[in-house]
Amino acid sequence: MRGVRKQGTGNYTNPCLTMHQPWASLLVYGIKRIEGRSWPAPVRGRLWIHAASKVPEEATIKAMEDFYREIYALNGINDLKFPRHYPVSRLLGCVEVVGCVKREEAANWEVLPEGVRLEAQTEFCWLCENPQKLLIPFEMRGYQGVYNLEKKIYEAAIRSLTLVESPLPVKFPLPDAQDPFSLKPGSISAQVPEKKSSVVEKSSNLVAAIAGAQAAATQFNKKNQDLQMNVIQNEESYSLRSRSKNKAVEEDGFDEGTSDFTEGKESYRVNHVESRSHNQPRTDLKQHSGPPSKIFAAALRGLKPS
Template identity: 60%
Template sequence: MTTQQHREPCITMHQPWASLLIHGIKRIEGRSWPSPITGRLWIHAASKVPDAETIQAMEQFYKEIYAVDGVTDIKFPEHYPVSVLLGCVNIVGCSKLEELICWEELPQSVRLEGQTNYCWLCEEPQKLLVPFEMRGWQGVYSLDKKISTPAVRGLRPMQGPAPIKFPLPAPSNVSSLKPGAKVRSKPLEKSAHLSPSLSASIAGARAAASQFSRKVPAQSQQRQSYGSSSYRS
């Protein structure tokens, strides 16, 4: 599916995942369903105020996975605002988890970031200079033109600790349509030795995300927010 089905598509995410995405720290948006769009996706922060334990768990997770690639200088957001439109990212594609973790062209930190069935590939985060207060909805929805038009003028690019350009498959090459599908190596988590601290941070991130997990009938999955972040999203 493409952005033709949504005018200025937007998604509501819980904090701290929403701000981590807008600040370029989070590069994979995890969901239980594939991305219905490519292109610009507006990010709205849900109304639930994140607790200190959740923020700590997610910041520790990103510290640990970035350290695998030798990246230690991470500037986390000073605040995690709620009930506001934060900015946008560019969705360049969507990969199944089993494909992502075998996609050897990607940094290990990106492959470790994948924790859900479908991984939305996010690039070019942009932050609104002044977050806009608004109400959000489940799933991907169309942002009101009265909001999106002025919001575009208030965006500024964000530089994450390790920006990425996903080496996307060539549409003309059928054998390249599934990233990692041709790789014969074992999945990263099974083939690589994970330090105790990294294993603990992954478990902590999964636990933090599980507070939003819920079972939804198959027919309604396309409207589910699956938490609103990478793991429950």
């Protein structure tokens, strides 16, 4: 089922991951080399990257660009070229997931450049190489978790890929070159069990940049949690709204879409409306919609920038 995060390592043909901006473009442009998640990577090999529909705030973009400027400076790179635009609701390109390790393992893995180790800020670190971007990003809808890209989209996208020249290409060595899944949580700590904490020296600018990046991600996660709480609180009355939906559509000429918010084995459905212009802020969604239902209004309040 599309939109449902799958546990395990199989059943993916052309796996895709929807990410929020600016993180999605930073990954496809080869600037971001570690994708942080609260769950281990279920795939190895090519992973398509799709940008979610939320327009990033300027403060969030600045925080993440400042973060990468500082960590690349540790390795002598001071002329990073960031994306000119951060498009939303688009398939952007792909990367190759070569492994997944725990945060402590990546942060203390001395074979990696200092800047890469500082990217390890989440529980699980998906290690990404060989970024490629689409010449023209495809408009499409995303789903929660890792899902299979539709065949027709894949066939069009695979012909439009172009290689990206990363500012500092990184190769993550596999413990077992014959086993593509050998770089997994615990594999690095098993090799160096007595490893001490990272000794990367942090300047005041670097400390501030890391704090800014963490704040941006934390604020974003808080909004997602608030949205899911709104969904849970309104779940009991969902069936009543569903029964009255056809009448509302007939009277207003407007049909609200739905999407699945899935976490583990529980799935919650949220009414949502896609913006007709992906360059407009999310708050502009109101002017495109008919009278919103209570759950849509609650979800919209959860996404409203603070």
